[in-house]
Amino acid sequence: MERTWCKSLPAADVLLRGGRVVDPASGLDGVTDVLIAKGKVAGVGDGLEGGRSTRVVDASGMLVLPGFVDLHTHFRTPGREDEEDLATASAAAAAGGYVAAFGMANTDPVSDSAPLLRGLAELAKAEAVVPLGFWAAVTCGLAGDQLTEMGELGAAGAVGFSDDGKSLPTSALTRRALQYVKVSGRFIGIHAQDDSLFKGGQMHEGPVSARLGLTGIPSLCESLDVSRSLDLCAYEDSRLHVHHVSTEASLQAIARAKEAGVQVTTEVTPHHLTLNDEAVASLDPNLKMNPPLRAESDRQALVAALGSGLIDCVATDHAPHASEEKDVPFEEAPFGCIGLETAFSVLYAGLVQPGALDLSTLVTRMSTAPAGIAGLTPPAVAAGAVADLCVIDPSATWTVTPQTLQSRSFNSPWLGQELTARVRLTIAAGRVAWDDLA
């Protein structure tokens, strides 16, 4: 895929026999065989036979899906390799069925120059088992002041520009960024947040924060910035991507903008789709994230919007933190949780099995839709395509522990819990990146 890099592994020769193949792009949903030869899908159909060296996998009872694409990951490299590096992040991605993932620019140093971005691409070519791509910062050092050299960064492969983790502090800066990003042919991603309303916030503001005595982060904190940024985007006829949308009010603003023809896309995380602020009552620091887990009414609105396509895609906001940073009182803990390895499991059990979302829609939102936003060739289980797919046992159970996770960090909201659906095989860019078939 373009704009992504990984190391060169042997091309896969695999015959997946008798799995349930769900390929929304071609409309296929049925039990059949998939033959992968030399890293490409050689055929999809009944009774396929491989060559002598082809590995034959009994995929009966399993799902064969186009691989997932994550637009929002924190690789923590450079700077915090103790929390994650490109090898462990890509291994986690592979274990979650992802065939591409994009890292945010809030590293140390910040990814705000073309040489640094090229260096990350070289590192991915040496270490990553699935293709990785990179966002670049909107402002130098994420300082919210001077725009980065977006032309050069775009040419170096930046998927888009985002100061994720921080808001763009003024309307004037947001406007300039939306104007200038056009030189790169890419787009601006925003972490929507009114900093003055956010100040000191610990969790969603509402009855639960009132009962717990934690400083609230009002829904308005997000939706005001979403509305403002959408108005600016419309005015400048630019392109905007809204990160980790979490509130019903933001969705209403995005719906109005989409109806008016504004070029806007948006993403939602698995945790905002499956958990609400009631969970925070445990004061488990792994449930502290920004944006915070919202009210149940927000969660239901997010699920509905993912189904309708108002929300374009799922993104994990995979945010590794060292155990010494998270194993502290809730109010002192940093925001963020990991998500690459649990995304499909929690969405399958939380939304698909109860009937809130159909499997084909979930696959679209996790795979082809985010690929389209990134400008990648959409993964497809179709003859002729590069093999970018995953095989999932939907009835297998597994427990989230530091030992079962590939990520170097284990700050998961589901730590210690048993989840349903396990990724057994991931083939990314034609290479076997994760193999848990045993």
Next chain:
Amino acid sequence: MPKRDLISMEDLSRADVELILDTAESFLPVLERDIKKVPTLRGRTIINLFWESSTRTSSSFDLAAKRLSADTLGLKASGSAVEKGETLKDTAITLSAYAPDIIVMRHPSAGACQTLSANTEASVINAGDGKHQHPTQCLLDLFSMRQNLGRDLTGLKVFIIGDILHSRVARSDIMGFQMLGMDVTLVAPPTLMPRGIAEAMGVTVEYDLSNLKDADVIYLLRIQKERIKAGANYLPSLREYSRLWGISQARLRPGQRVMHPGPINRGVEIASDIADDDENLIAHQVFSGLAVRMAILYRTIVGFSDGAATEEVL
């Protein structure tokens, strides 16, 4: 017996609360003797960790443990390894090496008791964590109410007035007062009332004192001076707070009883004519603190079953 923590009033059933209050009552004669000490918890170890300043809570926990003959160890943030950057987890592991039975902790952050409890075999008693909970204050408030207003508190109307937003006392008291059948009304400036609290906790929310006559008990909260710092904008001035929400004799009708967790701000939330009046329960609350904390330490160690009667150990 699995260890039992007291982090939130939600950790207690109504029966537990009543047992603690009964136990506290049974300790009262001890506190009137010349030798105010019983051997009940001899050989037990109780550690008091106060990561935030405290006068009455820390002193009453310390004295309560000593009255029960437990060995006590008191630590403060200043002068301890906390100043050297030790995490709470490591402090917990370190202190657990002494095999304490109970660790009492006050901490500026909500969630600190959970962190502590996860890293020690000792029972954790919350002596105030951020704006979250202060359950032992609630229990001593209930004890003062029961001693002064009658054993059955059902139907009593309590007005809690002041900075509800930042008050751990308010959150524990609301739960405890309701548990014993009282009716709770909150009064605060709109800036200091948590959004959604009526729905969350089943209380009546008011922004002025027009219905104060309905109250049987008026529970005042301290107004911190930092609420009027420039830029905070919770309150324009203490003077205006006093005029709109401060309580003086002129605002009371006969029979209304005033409570306050202390320390009081004379002339702000409470006028001197009330602070100096014998009818208020403020001094009794301090008195209750000792007996109730003895009862909490005792019950935490010997258990909450009725079989573990106190008479035999007195």
